[in-house]
Amino acid sequence: MNMELTCDDKHSKLNSTRVAKVLHPSSEGEVIAAIQEAAAADQAVSICGARHAMGGQQFGEDTVLLDLSSLTGLQKVDLENGRVEAGAGLMWPELIDSLLAQQVGQERVWSIRQKQTGADDLTLGGSLAANIHGRGLQMRPMIDDVEAFTLIDGSGCRHRCSREENEELFCLVIGGYGCFGVITSVQLRLTPRRKLERLVEITTIERVVPALEDRMAKGCLYGDFQFSIDESSSDFLKLGVLSSYRPVEPSREMPKERIDLGTADWEELIHLAHHDRAKVFQVYSDFYLSSHQSLYWSDTHQLSVYLEDYHAKVDHDCGARVPASEMITELYVPREHLAGFMDKAAKLLRSGSVPVIYGTVRLIEQDEESFLAWARQGFACIIFNLHTEHDEAGIERSSEVFRALIDLALEFGGSYYLTYHRWARKDQVEKAHPRFREFLERKEHYDSTGRFQSEWWRHHRDLLK
Ligand SMILES: Cc1cc2nc3c(=O)[nH]c(=O)nc-3n(C[C@H](O)[C@H](O)[C@H](O)COP(=O)(O)OP(=O)(O)OC[C@H]3O[C@@H](n4cnc5c(N)ncnc54)[C@H](O)[C@@H]3O)c2cc1C
Numbered sequence: 001m002n003m004e005l006t007c008d009d010k011h012s013k014l015n016s017t018r019v020a021k022v023l024h025p026s027s028e029g030e031v032i033a034a035i036q037e038a039a040a041a042d043q044a045v046s047i048c049g050a051r052h053a054m055g056g057q058q059f060g061e062d063t064v065l066l067d068l069s070s071l072t073g074l075q076k077v078d079l080e081n082g083r084v085e086a087g088a089g090l091m092w093p094e095l096i097d098s099l100l101a102q103q104v105g106q107e108r109v110w111s112i113r114q115k116q117t118g119a120d121d122l123t124l125g126g127s128l129a130a131n132i133h134g135r136g137l138q139m140r141p142m143i144d145d146v147e148a149f150t151l152i153d154g155s156g157c158r159h160r161c162s163r164e165e166n167e168e169l170f171c172l173v174i175g176g177y178g179c180f181g182v183i184t185s186v187q188l189r190l191t192p193r194r195k196l197e198r199l200v201e202i203t204t205i206e207r208v209v210p211a212l213e214d215r216m217a218k219g220c221l222y223g224d225f226q227f228s229i230d231e232s233s234s235d236f237l238k239l240g241v242l243s244s245y246r247p248v249e250p251s252r253e254m255p256k257e258r259i260d261l262g263t264a265d266w267e268e269l270i271h272l273a274h275h276d277r278a279k280v281f282q283v284y285s286d287f288y289l290s291s292h293q294s295l296y297w298s299d300t301h302q303l304s305v306y307l308e309d310y311h312a313k314v315d316h317d318c319g320a321r322v323p324a325s326e327m328i329t330e331l332y333v334p335r336e337h338l339a340g341f342m343d344k345a346a347k348l349l350r351s352g353s354v355p356v357i358y359g360t361v362r363l364i365e366q367d368e369e370s371f372l373a374w375a376r377q378g379f380a381c382i383i384f385n386l387h388t389e390h391d392e393a394g395i396e397r398s399s400e401v402f403r404a405l406i407d408l409a410l411e412f413g414g415s416y417y418l419t420y421h422r423w424a425r426k427d428q429v430e431k432a433h434p435r436f437r438e439f440l441e442r443k444e445h446y447d448s449t450g451r452f453q454s455e456w457w458r459h460h461r462d463l464l465k
Contacts, residue, residue, distance in 0.1 A: 007059045010051050010308070011119075012327050012421075014390065017059035017455055019046065026070035028152070028184045035182070035451065036156040038064045044453040045154075047178040049123030050091060053130060054327065055422040056455030057177040063453055068125050071184055074098045082110045082190040083147055088125030088183045092116075095124070096299050099190070110190035111299035113145045117224070117360075119306040125183045130419045131175030131370050133362070133381070134302055135224040137216045137244070140365045141375050143174040147187040154181060154451030162187075168371075172442055175370040177418070179443045179457055193298055195252055196221065196245040200292040202285055203242045206339045208361055209380060215244040221298065225361040226284065227342075230277040237346040237359065239281075241288045245301065252295060259294045261287060266305045267313075273357045274314050274387070320389075326357050327388045327421060329402050332379035333414035335363070341382065341412050345405060349384075354401045358385040372439050374417055382409075399423040406432065422459045429463065437464050 008016045020043065025031045038045045046065050048058035059065060071089035077099060078084065086095060092115045103109045114134035116122055122132075128149065131141045148162035151173055159181075161170040173180050199220070203211060208225045215223055223244035228235040261269070265287070272280035311325045333341045338361065349356055360383050367375040384405070388398040399421070406416045406428045415432040416424065429436055440461055444450075 007048070007051070007065060009054050009058070012054040012325050012388070013323075014325070014327070014388070014395065015054065015056045015059060015455065017056065017061055019059060019065040020062050022065045022067055024067045024070050028071075028150070028158070031066065031068075031071075031152050031182050031184055032156040032158070034064070034066055035152060035154065039155060039449070039451060045451055046454050047125075047129075047182055047452065049089060049126030049129075050121050052119060052122055052126065053177070053456075054420045055418065056459070057129070057419070057457075058126075058454065060453040060455055060458065066182060068182065068184075069123055071125075073185070077102050077110055077190070079103075079106065079108075079110070082192070083187055084110070084190060085185055085187045086124055087185050088128075088149075089123050091121045091123055093120050093303060096303070109193040111193040112302075113189065113191045114139055114142065115302050117302065118304060120303050121306065124186050124188075128174050128183055128186060129177050131367070131374065133364055133375075135222045135362050137212060137220055137223050137363055138365055141175070141367045141370065141373075143171075143367060143370045145189050146174060147189050149173070149186045150184045151180065152182045152184060154447045154449050168442070169446065171369055171371045172439070172446070175372045175374070176439070176443075177456060178454060179452055180446050181452060191298070194221070194247045195250060195254060196296050196298050196301060197248045198291055198294050198296060198301075199244050199246060200288045201242050202239065202289070205238050205240070205342045205361075208240070208242060209335045209338055209363075211242055212244065212363055215246070218246065220244040220246045222301070223363075226288075227359050227361065228281045229273065229356040229359055230281060231350050231355070233278060235281070236350065237342045237356075240361075241285045243288060245296065245298070247298075248295065254295050254297070258296065258300070259291045261305065263305050263307065266307055267310070270307065270310055270314065270357075271317065274318060274355075277355070322389050322391045322394065324387055324389045324394065326385040327398050327402070328383060328385050329405060329420050330417035331382045331384075331405055331409040331414060332364070332374065332416065333382070333409055333412040335378065335380045337412040337414070338380040338382070341408060341414070344408050345382070348404055348408065349401070352397065352401050354397050355387045356384050357387050359383060371442065372418070372433060372435060374415060374433070376415060379414065403428065422456055426463050429460065436460065440464060
């Protein structure tokens with residue numbers, strides 16, 4: 001059996017899909033040729049970057065899978081306007097390193113605005129397709145960081161998309177999960193690289209929004225709140241570490257070594273999160289408090305350690321009956337309802353048998369541009385990583401909890417992120433993403449031969465029929 005043809009996502013490993021063929025185009029010409037060849041053979045095409053989405057968005061049974069991670073070119077930075085054209089397969093660490101290398105000796109150095117937290121080796125194409133966000137304060141999702149991109153459609157034609165050219169495609173493709181074609185390159189809006197001071201305090205969930213709003217008013221650019229995951233404590237989802245990042249004078253000297261959690265620290269934290277959820281918060285908050293007032297760069301402070309295949313070790317250490325992994329979910333609620341939502345979520349999660357392994361709260365500003373916008377208003381974003389056992393009962397337990405959390409977010413006028421699973425009920429999809437049906441219609445319009453297919457798209461097409 002050709003193992004390369006059985007694909008799965010990197011984090012949850014719950015989306016095993018057998019594709020017909022895997023191709024690794026390394027130029028726009030090769031992407032066009034691959035699509036034209038698939039069209040001539042009437043084969044459907046699926047698209048992947050670094051394979052981190054968890055709802056089967058990258059793979060379709062029997063499709064030709066285009067793995068775009070070799071499209072890694074980077075043009076020269078436009079030093080006047082802070083723009084750069086980058087290959088869709090480029091990942092964040094390489095992008096940041098290359099930007100810095102190009103600008104050695106410049107007084108003003110341009111770099112990225114935001115990226116995901118918790119994982120770095122994610123491609124630009126995958127990031128656009130999910131319209132991602134990071135821990136920016138007063139930031140919109142990634143569409144706001146994009147000036148233009150190039151898209152190859154189902155017949156191999158090339159389209160430049162921006163707010164001025166092919167505007168509807170621009171809004172559909174960003175946050176469109178590969179349904180409209182292959183993004184080959186992206187023109188990013190950059191921001192001047194700044195020195196930031198990390199400010200840390202331990203606080204409670206009621207204080208999170210006012211405290212972050214206060215930090216924003218004082219000029220902080222980034223921030224988040226990592227909460228206690230100890231379900232046996234009254235602090236569960238209530239007490240947490242609030243970190244924010246304030247620009248400081250450029251003349252401040254940067255430390256030689258960044259104070260940060262390394263691989264061994266993360267291994268310990270992951271072990272504790274599975275075995276001693278009271279202690280993990282103590283260790284984590286002690287570390288963060290010890291880094292209060294440390295200096296970081298605005299781009300590299302967004303990088304973090306991701307332990308590949310860490311769950312195999314967790315399973316081994318606890319003698320797991322069946323393999324497991326963490327499934328992520330992200331819920332959104334209007335900011336004034338954050339504490340109310342978390343209170344009810346704590347009751348729900350305490351009564352279930354699915355442990356929370358990690359959780360954080362961030363803020364997002366309204367996205368008025370993307371078609372399938374998840375940030376329909378300025379929301380508080382709540383992320384839960386839930387331990388999920390890979391047997392029928394374990395998957396059912398997690399999916400039930402995820403659906404209950406979505407119901408709770410909807411009760412407060414919120415929503416959920418489409419990237420992490422496809423376990424939502426039809427009524428939940430329709431309520432949280434009111435333009436989904438219209439989105440599917442626009443896909444049919446732009447991709448009338450159904451060239452681009454994934455398990456995620458097939459699922460939603462059938463669900464909303
Ligand atoms: C540990 C972890 C932490 C995360 N943290 C965050 C976070 O902080 N914020 C956040 O917003 N998200 C976060 N995510 C989700 C992540 O940002 C998305 O899953 C993102 O799409 C992953 O990029 P990728 O390169 O792995 O893409 P893939 O998973 O390979 O693909 C994702 C989607 O993008 C499409 N796609 C990929 N490349 C292209 C292309 N060139 N052209 C057209 N379509 C393409 C695919 O078809 C698919 O629909 C996290 C995920 C994990 C596992």
